[in-house]
Amino acid sequence: MVTVHGSQDCDAQGAILWQRAFSDVVRNIIILIIINVWFQNRTTLSPEIVSVSWKELGQVLRHKFAISTGAERAISDSDLCYMAEKLKVSADEERKLITLHRFAKQNLRDDVNFSFWEWFFAIMQLIKHKLLKFWDEGWLIGFISKQDASSQMVRTPHPTFLLRFSDTQTGAVSIGFVCDDEGGKVPFHLSPFSIKDLDQFSLAQRIASCPQLKDIKYLYPDIDKEDMLRYFETEERQKSLSPTGYIQRSGCQTGRDSPLLSFSTQTKLDWSPGEIIARTQSAEMNENYNNEEVISVLSSSFESDVEALLGPGFYAQLPSQPLQLVDISFIDGCNSSLSKFGDSMED
Numbered sequence: 001m002v003t004v005h006g007s008q009d010c011d012a013q014g015a016i017l018w019q020r021a022f023s024d025v026v027r028n029i030i031i032l033i034i035i036n037v038w039f040q041n042r043t044t045l046s047p048e049i050v051s052v053s054w055k056e057l058g059q060v061l062r063h064k065f066a067i068s069t070g071a072e073r074a075i076s077d078s079d080l081c082y083m084a085e086k087l088k089v090s091a092d093e094e095r096k097l098i099t100l101h102r103f104a105k106q107n108l109r110d111d112v113n114f115s116f117w118e119w120f121f122a123i124m125q126l127i128k129h130k131l132l133k134f135w136d137e138g139w140l141i142g143f144i145s146k147q148d149a150s151s152q153m154v155r156t157p158h159p160t161f162l163l164r165f166s167d168t169q170t171g172a173v174s175i176g177f178v179c180d181d182e183g184g185k186v187p188f189h190l191s192p193f194s195i196k197d198l199d200q201f202s203l204a205q206r207i208a209s210c211p212q213l214k215d216i217k218y219l220y221p222d223i224d225k226e227d228m229l230r231y232f233e234t235e236e237r238q239k240s241l242s243p244t245g246y247i248q249r250s251g252c253q254t255g256r257d258s259p260l261l262s263f264s265t266q267t268k269l270d271w272s273p274g275e276i277i278a279r280t281q282s283a284e285m286n287e288n289y290n291n292e293e294v295i296s297v298l299s300s301s302f303e304s305d306v307e308a309l310l311g312p313g314f315y316a317q318l319p320s321q322p323l324q325l326v327d328i329s330f331i332d333g334c335n336s337s338l339s340k341f342g343d344s345m346e347d
Contacts, residue, residue, distance in 0.1 A: 122171030
């Protein structure tokens, strides 16, 4: 199969996966149909030659996921059950046939414009390029509905947050969390982050700077948030030691309500995480210090700042003796002489 653009990669891989995984199954079905046509004088072939059972398809998806993402953590049986629900396959219908059209062409739901395969393929890309550590460590549950995520978080003894794949966007991860409200726990879900969003700020950076998660200490069910973030802080610190000498910039995240929705229990499920803004050291100082305090802070941190800019091999060399004062008042005399000379030239 030949493609001419990267946007065709998803469709091409879906067709190749189906053909290579189920060619023997399809071949056997065709043989049976030919026999039926021969002996029963049928003139049409059954369209079910392009169908396979969910049980067989689920095992192929599990294998494809491991190869494509390079993940050590495999897709679990509960993950497959969640996927089966998306294809309207109940727990006792493992033998239900799934057509190629239903798998790779038909929209997953009436309110979305992507198929099951497009949704699954985008998740594999998201994990491979952005969330592999989250997935392997079990920090990312992923395959769980918004409703199930809400009910599970509400039942925990302490406020938690949870990471799951979006049902309405391809290749996007959403943060769900619960907060105490009038003596009870209320679930919230932030707008999903796509791969492009995570190109600007990683998921760990967004979690660390998200104001809605500031007072939540645990990732579902009882994983310490700070322990998880500490791993990524170390990783980011190593990346910041760039051989080019540039210092990596940092940013923070602010939260706000969506301007289109009023703040209520009903709209909290789609609470927007707000805009991402970059904060500079000068901006922070302008907010918190007056001029004299800024000078004091800069003076006290001068040595460490210079070392950070010029590298650990730089050491400030200060003279042991006081510097000698130099009289430069002659400059004023020169300026005065030049001025008089100019006036005489005009005369």
